[in-house]
Amino acid sequence: MEIANTTYDRLTPRDFISLRIYHEKFENIKKSLKEILFTDKVDNLMTDLNFLKYAFKADLDAAYEFGLIGGHQILLKLLMKYNDYEEILSPLGDVIEACTSSCLQFPIKSSTTIKFEERRVPLKIMLDTGNINNFGNSDDRKNSSSKKKEILLRTIPKDINEIASSNKANLTVGYYLWDASIAMAYWLVKNSIFFKNKKVLEIGCGAGLVGIVAASYASRVYMCDFNLKIIENVSYNIKLNSKKAHSNNKKQYNCCCVNDDMQVKGVAFDWETVDFSIYKKDGLKKESMDVILGADVICQESDCYNIARVLKYYLTKDTGVAYFLHGTEEHRFGVEKFATAMQSEGFNVVNMDDVINENGEYQTFIASNRHFNSRPLDKYKMFKVTS
Numbered sequence: 001m002e003i004a005n006t007t008y009d010r011l012t013p014r015d016f017i018s019l020r021i022y023h024e025k026f027e028n029i030k031k032s033l034k035e036i037l038f039t040d041k042v043d044n045l046m047t048d049l050n051f052l053k054y055a056f057k058a059d060l061d062a063a064y065e066f067g068l069i070g071g072h073q074i075l076l077k078l079l080m081k082y083n084d085y086e087e088i089l090s091p092l093g094d095v096i097e098a099c100t101s102s103c104l105q106f107p108i109k110s111s112t113t114i115k116f117e118e119r120r121v122p123l124k125i126m127l128d129t130g131n132i133n134n135f136g137n138s139d140d141r142k143n144s145s146s147k148k149k150e151i152l153l154r155t156i157p158k159d160i161n162e163i164a165s166s167n168k169a170n171l172t173v174g175y176y177l178w179d180a181s182i183a184m185a186y187w188l189v190k191n192s193i194f195f196k197n198k199k200v201l202e203i204g205c206g207a208g209l210v211g212i213v214a215a216s217y218a219s220r221v222y223m224c225d226f227n228l229k230i231i232e233n234v235s236y237n238i239k240l241n242s243k244k245a246h247s248n249n250k251k252q253y254n255c256c257c258v259n260d261d262m263q264v265k266g267v268a269f270d271w272e273t274v275d276f277s278i279y280k281k282d283g284l285k286k287e288s289m290d291v292i293l294g295a296d297v298i299c300q301e302s303d304c305y306n307i308a309r310v311l312k313y314y315l316t317k318d319t320g321v322a323y324f325l326h327g328t329e330e331h332r333f334g335v336e337k338f339a340t341a342m343q344s345e346g347f348n349v350v351n352m353d354d355v356i357n358e359n360g361e362y363q364t365f366i367a368s369n370r371h372f373n374s375r376p377l378d379k380y381k382m383f384k385v386t387s
């Protein structure tokens with residue numbers, strides 16, 4: 001029996017995953033998987049083995065997803081069925097090896113030379129800028145009507161130790177991309193005027209979508225989080241979306257969002273210790289910000305008061321504005337206290353829920369940008385806070 005073509009051999013993992021055909025083919029395999037599972041037509045997967053081998057080596061999520069939807073059962077069936085055929089066992093062995101080294105669902109984990117985080121393919125967020133040039137760059141202005149902007153975002157896979165240690169859950173929430181960020185990025189593009197040449201601070205930035213989009217308008221952006229792994233990843237994402245990084249690569253990605261990556265910075269910062277006692281060396285210095293942003297940053301009541309302290313410390317007196325987009329109390333503790341907590345700390349609060357919940361526009365946008373490893377919320381709350 002013939003095993004699929006070997007043209008993938010000539011590609012590096014990075015080139016392989018950027019092939020459009022890769023995403024389409026993987027989607028088709030996933031679709032046919034159900035049928036294969038229920039009808040036992042396991043042979044149907046044979047021609048895709050070589051493809052899967054490369055997919056799993058290059059893309060952590062693909063292997064994980066394949067395992068979650070039961071793909072490994074088919075591989076095991078194939079293994080049993082063809083255990084006499086050397087020419088099949090060998091590629092099958094390769095696929096299983098690639099799969100087991102990536103997929104936490106599999107019982108065996110083999111070692112790999114590629115760094116764990118590096119095997120996660122960045123998500124693509126499509127920001128349709130329509131007829132308005134929202135991205136401030138002069139060359140965008142010429143082509144603005146036809147362009148959809150892609151933001152590339154690598155999220156962080158949890159390693160096995162982090163999964164095992166539940167008391168660290170809070171430390172790893174920023175490993176995902178949450179719906180609130182997607183909604184806030186969309187709102188930001190529609191209201192880019194508020195960010196033009198401003199100094200912006202994003203707190204609890206996670207994967208960094210909001211800050212990276214803000215960086216296409218603002219004069220300076222600081223993206224903060226309290227987990228150093230998140231900051232390392234955000235620094236990677238800033239580069240991934242910089243004009244510089246894609247200057248030779250415009251055909252593949254239209255994501256030159258960050259004009260100058262020196263103007264955007266990931267900074268370690270814990271809102272429970274605004275006095276910088278933890279991150280003295282690289283911490284955020286006292287600097288007054290024109291705009292402060294937070295997407296899905298309230299997970300408990302104390303966050304409201306801690307964030308009020310951040311505003312007191314960093315928001316420019318009288319002219320500074322902060323925007324927060326939260327989940328609702330169905331999903332998050334403490335959000336119902338946000339407005340009163342801010343008011344009790346002397347801030348003015350304007351409810352902007354209608355902006356994001358009216359006429360379903362935001363929901364449609366969020367739904368079309370959800371990914372396998374992004375995290376859904378159903379409804380949103382949005383506030384503008386001023387001193």
Ligand SMILES: C[S@@+](CC[C@H](N)C(=O)[O-])C[C@H]1O[C@@H](n2cnc3c(N)ncnc32)[C@H](O)[C@@H]1O
Nearest residue numbers: 174177178181204205206225226270271295296
């Ligand atoms: C639910 S996630 C939202 C992440 C991102 N804004 C998004 O919407 O995708 C909450 C974020 O707040 C960060 N965070 C939680 N507690 C924090 C603290 N005390 N100081 C700074 N960041 C914190 C987490 O690391 C995480 O990135």
